[in-house]
Amino acid sequence: MLSLQPLNPKPSSLYSSTFTPPNSLSPKTLKPIPAFRPSRNFYPSIHSMLQYNRKPQLAGDTPRVVVITSGKGGVGKTTTTANIGLSLARLGFSVVAIDCDVGLRNLDLLLGLENRVNYTVVEVLNGDCRLDQALVRDKRWSNFELLCISKPRSKLPIGFGGKALVWLVDALKARDEGGPDFIIIDCPAGIDAGFITAITPANEAVLVTTPDITSLRDADRVTGLLECDGIRDIKMIVNRVRTDMIKGEDMMSVLDVQEMLGLPLLGVIPEDSEVIRSTNRGYPLVLNKPPALAGLAFEQAAWRLVEQDSMETVMMEEEPKKRGFFSFFGR
Amino acid sequence: MGASMWSLQLHTVSVPVPLEAFWRYNSTRKRTFKKLNIVANGDAKNSKNLPHQIMVVKSNKPNLPVLLQDAVTKLQESVKSIPPPSLLVKKHSGVSLPIALSTMVTLLVIILRNYVAKRSKPNRPGSVADLVRRGQLRSDRRGISNPLKYNDPFNNPLVKVSKSNSTVEMCGQVYRLAPVTLTKEQQAVHQKRRSRAYQWKRPTLFLREGDSVPPDVDPDTIRWIPANHPFATTASEIDEDLAQTNVYQKHGVPFRIQAEHEALQRKLEALQSEQKLGKLVIDPGAAKDFERPFKTRLKTEEQLDQGPYNRQMGSNSSESEGARDSFVNQHSSEEMDKP
Numbered sequence: 226m227l228s229l230q231p232l233n234p235k236p237s238s239l240y241s242s243t244f245t246p247p248n249s250l251s252p253k254t255l256k257p258i259p260a261f262r263p264s265r266n267f268y269p270s271i272h273s274m275l276q277y278n279r280k281p282q283l284a285g286d287t288p289r290v291v292v293i294t295s296g297k298g299g300v301g302k303t304t305t306t307a308n309i310g311l312s313l314a315r316l317g318f319s320v321v322a323i324d325c326d327v328g329l330r331n332l333d334l335l336l337g338l339e340n341r342v343n344y345t346v347v348e349v350l351n352g353d354c355r356l357d358q359a360l361v362r363d364k365r366w367s368n369f370e371l372l373c374i375s376k377p378r379s380k381l382p383i384g385f386g387g388k389a390l391v392w393l394v395d396a397l398k399a400r401d402e403g404g405p406d407f408i409i410i411d412c413p414a415g416i417d418a419g420f421i422t423a424i425t426p427a428n429e430a431v432l433v434t435t436p437d438i439t440s441l442r443d444a445d446r447v448t449g450l451l452e453c454d455g456i457r458d459i460k461m462i463v464n465r466v467r468t469d470m471i472k473g474e475d476m477m478s479v480l481d482v483q484e485m486l487g488l489p490l491l492g493v494i495p496e497d498s499e500v501i502r503s504t505n506r507g508y509p510l511v512l513n514k515p516p517a518l519a520g521l522a523f524e525q526a527a528w529r530l531v532e533q534d535s536m537e538t539v540m541m542e543e544e545p546k547k548r549g550f551f552s553f554f555g556r
Numbered sequence: 557m558g559a560s561m562w563s564l565q566l567h568t569v570s571v572p573v574p575l576e577a578f579w580r581y582n583s584t585r586k587r588t589f590k591k592l593n594i595v596a597n598g599d600a601k602n603s604k605n606l607p608h609q610i611m612v613v614k615s616n617k618p619n620l621p622v623l624l625q626d627a628v629t630k631l632q633e634s635v636k637s638i639p640p641p642s643l644l645v646k647k648h649s650g651v652s653l654p655i656a657l658s659t660m661v662t663l664l665v666i667i668l669r670n671y672v673a674k675r676s677k678p679n680r681p682g683s684v685a686d687l688v689r690r691g692q693l694r695s696d697r698r699g700i701s702n703p704l705k706y707n708d709p710f711n712n713p714l715v716k717v718s719k720s721n722s723t724v725e726m727c728g729q730v731y732r733l734a735p736v737t738l739t740k741e742q743q744a745v746h747q748k749r750r751s752r753a754y755q756w757k758r759p760t761l762f763l764r765e766g767d768s769v770p771p772d773v774d775p776d777t778i779r780w781i782p783a784n785h786p787f788a789t790t791a792s793e794i795d796e797d798l799a800q801t802n803v804y805q806k807h808g809v810p811f812r813i814q815a816e817h818e819a820l821q822r823k824l825e826a827l828q829s830e831q832k833l834g835k836l837v838i839d840p841g842a843a844k845d846f847e848r849p850f851k852t853r854l855k856t857e858e859q860l861d862q863g864p865y866n867r868q869m870g871s872n873s874s875e876s877e878g879a880r881d882s883f884v885n886q887h888s889s890e891e892m893d894k895p
Contacts, residue, residue, distance in 0.1 A: 350794055350802055350803065351794070351812055352798070352802040352813070355805050355806070356803055356806075357806070384759070385794065389799065395804075418779065421758060421779070425758075452750055452754075453751070453754060453755070453756040453757070453758075483736065487742055487743050518727045521715060538734060538735050540733060543732075544730045
């Protein structure tokens, strides 16, 4: 497992070195806000560490309530929730994912659990079932549970959802088998009542955005609302990044996105056709074999989320692989 | 004829096929002669000495033996003209060995191919592939039945950082690394900018368009919901305290189920006290008030079960016991359905 993070003088680090980036970096990227563009000498050196056979260390108080939001629809909130949730479960943490999209829930489909959702939070509130009956345990990773807010056509009183979510988090904390390590809330698109409901119990947020101006404007606004609401720990995931387009200067680079939003990076997810395939199958990307590029990126993002860490280096364009003498014979 | 027979018998060793034909021919001839003999002598006893008598028989057709002899000599000549197969084999032995070998190899290949095809046939009856072919299973959902996972998330061989630390190789592709340039000061600048740009208070009061604003409420915290909102409803029929206790409930029967059960129990008891049960089983209308739609099937079954029982026994107390039991079973079955 790779984690890129600042050089830490810990003796446990297996491998570290320094690197000064080449000068070709700055002309490769677009500059929407030139005021923030630092001079070439300003670049810190690259530090990265390879960490093998080590579990990520859980930082912060549990349960960590993380809301995954974006503002704009279709940028990959639900995909991120499913993949980060299952990655956390694979790393050994107990996770409850809450699908807060009242009208248009999809997380159950992405996880392949749509046939197992019998009860939702609405039934729990009505007293038709208990909370433990409404939690759908994933058979692949038993420390992952799904909770849906409501069935597609049922109505939940507006203004009541936020309170209900706070109670839910409290009830999950007080469970007999111990509270979960992570409660991940999949937020609906927009800044409507559903958004307000979803962010109510959260104490940190992951903002998902794509490198295009429509998504960035919405992301900036949502970040503003989250900060107004008192959520200060906001990190962003830049989704659907195409290094070939960045190379051709047709797409903003991740560093440009970061300059526009001013948020620490949790992960960079490359565009991958496997995402659609895994969505159709109801089988999250991180469980794919062989692992897809996007799945690896989600896994690293989950690792950073656990350690409350952010990216210190980002992947830029592809380089042609150096081929050895014997590569002629096919490899 | 005897000599011809001898010579033919000698030939049996080397030329089996024409000889056999000849034997067949000869035996038919014998039968003909026998017939002729019988016809000529009118004595069945003489039939034992048939081969000797053949030559002296005087038949009604005088040119028959001549014809036969001609045929025999012809056949003999033709047989003599065919070289023995042993000679044939000797003559062509150099060519036929590879032919035989190739034939054997071809046969072997055909047999092996059939065997392999039979072994690798995917649709064994009852297999998953067979189920998919018959439409019992959806092939695109098959990934769930055999989970794909690579074993160790802590040791991923697909991510390698180069020795110079400037590139990373993921899934066989090499990416250049670049340092993140965002500083704490820049983050603070952005936060300040956003706090100026977006003034927002979390809405605490949700009102439908047209509702009057209650006094002592900050108008910034009011959220106006359009009247035709598809799923939102501002009218709350849920008792908040009750909902909270429902969420916090850890064990036992859920509140609503318990309440329904108790209400039905009370109804039954009231009916018992009025002695209405003697005439009628259970008033279906009265029970319907407490039933949810998906319980109707269970309820009717319950009624059907209780009907004859009630009429036969006429015991009110045991009837109510039975109803309670069935209700408890219903609850337990519901708990079994736990997701």
